[in-house]
Amino acid sequence: MISRLIAEIQKKNAPVVVGLDPNMKFIPEQLVRDAAREIANTPNGDDELMIAANAVWRFNKEIIDAVCDLVPAVKPQSAMYEQFGVPGLMTYWRTIRYARERGLIVIGDVKRGDIGSTSEAYARAHLGRVSVGGHSVRVFDEDFATVNPYMGSDGIKPFIDVCNEQDRGIFVLVKTSNPSSGEFQDVLTQDGRPVYELVGEKVREWGELSMDGAYSNVGAVVGATYPEQAKRLRELMPNTFILAPGYGAQGAGAKDLACFFNKDGVGAIVNSSRGIIAAYTKEKYSKYGAEGFADAARAAAVDMVEDIRSAL
Amino acid sequence: MISRLIAEIQKKNAPVVVGLDPNMKFIPEQLVRDAAREIANTPNGDDELMIAANAVWRFNKEIIDAVCDLVPAVKPQSAMYEQFGVPGLMTYWRTIRYARERGLIVIGDVKRGDIGSTSEAYARAHLGRVSVGGHSVRVFDEDFATVNPYMGSDGIKPFIDVCNEQDRGIFVLVKTSNPSSGEFQDVLTQDGRPVYELVGEKVREWGELSMDGAYSNVGAVVGATYPEQAKRLRELMPNTFILAPGYGAQGAGAKDLACFFNKDGVGAIVNSSRGIIAAYTKEKYSKYGAEGFADAARAAAVDMVEDIRSAL
Numbered sequence: 001m002i003s004r005l006i007a008e009i010q011k012k013n014a015p016v017v018v019g020l021d022p023n024m025k026f027i028p029e030q031l032v033r034d035a036a037r038e039i040a041n042t043p044n045g046d047d048e049l050m051i052a053a054n055a056v057w058r059f060n061k062e063i064i065d066a067v068c069d070l071v072p073a074v075k076p077q078s079a080m081y082e083q084f085g086v087p088g089l090m091t092y093w094r095t096i097r098y099a100r101e102r103g104l105i106v107i108g109d110v111k112r113g114d115i116g117s118t119s120e121a122y123a124r125a126h127l128g129r130v131s132v133g134g135h136s137v138r139v140f141d142e143d144f145a146t147v148n149p150y151m152g153s154d155g156i157k158p159f160i161d162v163c164n165e166q167d168r169g170i171f172v173l174v175k176t177s178n179p180s181s182g183e184f185q186d187v188l189t190q191d192g193r194p195v196y197e198l199v200g201e202k203v204r205e206w207g208e209l210s211m212d213g214a215y216s217n218v219g220a221v222v223g224a225t226y227p228e229q230a231k232r233l234r235e236l237m238p239n240t241f242i243l244a245p246g247y248g249a250q251g252a253g254a255k256d257l258a259c260f261f262n263k264d265g266v267g268a269i270v271n272s273s274r275g276i277i278a279a280y281t282k283e284k285y286s287k288y289g290a291e292g293f294a295d296a297a298r299a300a301a302v303d304m305v306e307d308i309r310s311a312l
Numbered sequence: 313m314i315s316r317l318i319a320e321i322q323k324k325n326a327p328v329v330v331g332l333d334p335n336m337k338f339i340p341e342q343l344v345r346d347a348a349r350e351i352a353n354t355p356n357g358d359d360e361l362m363i364a365a366n367a368v369w370r371f372n373k374e375i376i377d378a379v380c381d382l383v384p385a386v387k388p389q390s391a392m393y394e395q396f397g398v399p400g401l402m403t404y405w406r407t408i409r410y411a412r413e414r415g416l417i418v419i420g421d422v423k424r425g426d427i428g429s430t431s432e433a434y435a436r437a438h439l440g441r442v443s444v445g446g447h448s449v450r451v452f453d454e455d456f457a458t459v460n461p462y463m464g465s466d467g468i469k470p471f472i473d474v475c476n477e478q479d480r481g482i483f484v485l486v487k488t489s490n491p492s493s494g495e496f497q498d499v500l501t502q503d504g505r506p507v508y509e510l511v512g513e514k515v516r517e518w519g520e521l522s523m524d525g526a527y528s529n530v531g532a533v534v535g536a537t538y539p540e541q542a543k544r545l546r547e548l549m550p551n552t553f554i555l556a557p558g559y560g561a562q563g564a565g566a567k568d569l570a571c572f573f574n575k576d577g578v579g580a581i582v583n584s585s586r587g588i589i590a591a592y593t594k595e596k597y598s599k600y601g602a603e604g605f606a607d608a609a610r611a612a613a614v615d616m617v618e619d620i621r622s623a624l
Contacts, residue, residue: 036445048449077426079426079437080430083434085405090398111460113423113460121394121395125397132336132360137361139397148423148462150461151490152490152496176462178428180465181464183464183465184510184511184514185464188501189501
């Protein structure tokens with residue numbers, strides 16, 4: 001699967017993924033009104049979670065249409081759907097399906113992690129097939145999922161098995177983009193190295209179990225906000241593809257990003273969420289207005305792709 | 313909320329939580345047939361995920377009825393529902409609602425963890441209220457959720473805020489029950505202490521932000537399979553309530569458990585999942601047969617409560 005992501009990045013000349021983290025604060029009013037009208041004609045006409053979920057679906061659909069020729073992938077963040085309960089997860093599922101229809105690769109930002117048969121259930125839910133009634137069916141059907149390493153190999157191996165069986169991939173959290181990521185990840189161990197380096201080494205090791213060309217289907221999440229750490233991790237994990245969140249809204253700029261890539265300009269994909277999907281709320285793109293939110297997102301995606309290209 | 317859990321434990325004299333981790337392998341055939349008949353009468357009559365989810369719901373309902381007077385709490389494991397997609401998550405929601413109706417406290421074993429507004433969305437989805445259309449509504453509505461600490465305070469604080477606002481609680485993964493939990497959790501840091509101790513210290517610190525009587529609403533997950541580490545953590549986190557998975561199927565016995573409790577016999581709750589809900593598949597309870605799965609679960613719960621009491 002990682003070879004497919006790399007091919008799509010090269011085809012579009014854009015190592016950029018658009019994060020679909022919709023928040024009701026920036027879903028235009030009109031979409032909520034349209035959603036309310038649609039839901040009013042169903043048996044659950046006044047269900048507010050259904051209205052919110054439907055508005056998010058409308059929002060995502062327009063964003064996907066606006067950016068699908070510019071970028072290779074989208075990354076829906078499961079929390080933003082889970083907050084609207086079962087209807088929200090229906091929108092998560094519809095969003096994935098629609099993005100795939102539009103030729104996009106889907107990275108499910110689920111940050112799941114558990115042990116043994118439980119991790120296997122998550123892996124099957126997101127990347128694989130589940131056996132029911134003598135058949136095996138796809139469930140959420142992302143191409144990649146993000147995974148939390150805190151429980152060690154028991155939590156990761158079931159994902160790798162499913163990746164190998166179904167040609168899918170994962171990105172393991174190594175050094176996350178948030179301000180407090182150092183609390184445990186940067187703690188120095190007895191040999192003087194921080195915890196995130198140990199995790200990075202394990203990711204390289206796990207990666208050997210699922211190579212796909214020059215890179216592994218087992219990738220790493222390394223925050224764009226930590227270029228120094230990324231430099232070290234890039235050396236430590238030469239065949240590991242990096243998903244780098246934190247560009248834009250979280251403060252990282254293109255100049256910080258070159259070290260996430262290998263010398264051949266491959267090896268990483270940079271995420272922006274609010275910076276693109278809520279672009280119309282920023283001064284730079286305010287001329288589009290709420291009704292032009294998708295055009296604003298497209299303009300912001302064009303600018304971001306240009307910015308990242310310039311850094312490589 | 314932790315004071316309510318303690319009161320219920322004392323009322324039932326049972327520091328035991330039943331893990332609802334249903335697996336199709338041990339859902340009796342009859343329930344699947346009943347589910348298929350019910351789903352056949354809906355517009356999605358042949359949807360296999362809906363049939364599986366309905367069978368799980370039937371299974372859970374009988375288990376809850378069989379154990380609700382014996383134990384204070386149940387712990388549904390979200391992966392086992394997520395694997396059946398949107399219908400599975402509907403069953404997760406119905407199970408929570410039904411368990412609450414039967415007077416049980418619900419610990420959502422979701423192991424979520426993210427940053428900032430994303431963690432807040434998970435916290436609202438599971439423990440709080442979400443604002444939509446000018447109202448605020450409850451979503452999955454568990455009493456407690458399990459949370460992953462790898463991202464540090466940014467990932468935990470939004471949960472604590474919701475706990476304080478809604479009188480709910482969390483259990484932070486500190487030392488997990490699985491064989492590979494030591495890969496990162498046991499790594500020694502420069503002052504000679506393992507990573508899980510640093511996490512335990514942070515949990516104690518976070519706990520001070522949400523005290524509720526002698527204990528905090530911020531609890532810890534410490535695997536019953538690691539009594540030595542639990543002893544140390546018990547000292548380090550005197551006001552932290554411990555959720556201890558790993559009893560039974562994962563190998564820990566009652567003799568290992570005394571050190572998870574404080575001297576007053578309070579301070580921990582022990583989970584068993586398959587050991588109770590799949591008891592009918594074990595030789596000891598095989599006389600109940602598949603049709604008596606709920607009675608077998610009840611018998612296994614009685615035995616487990618007795619076993620834990622004897623160790624305290």
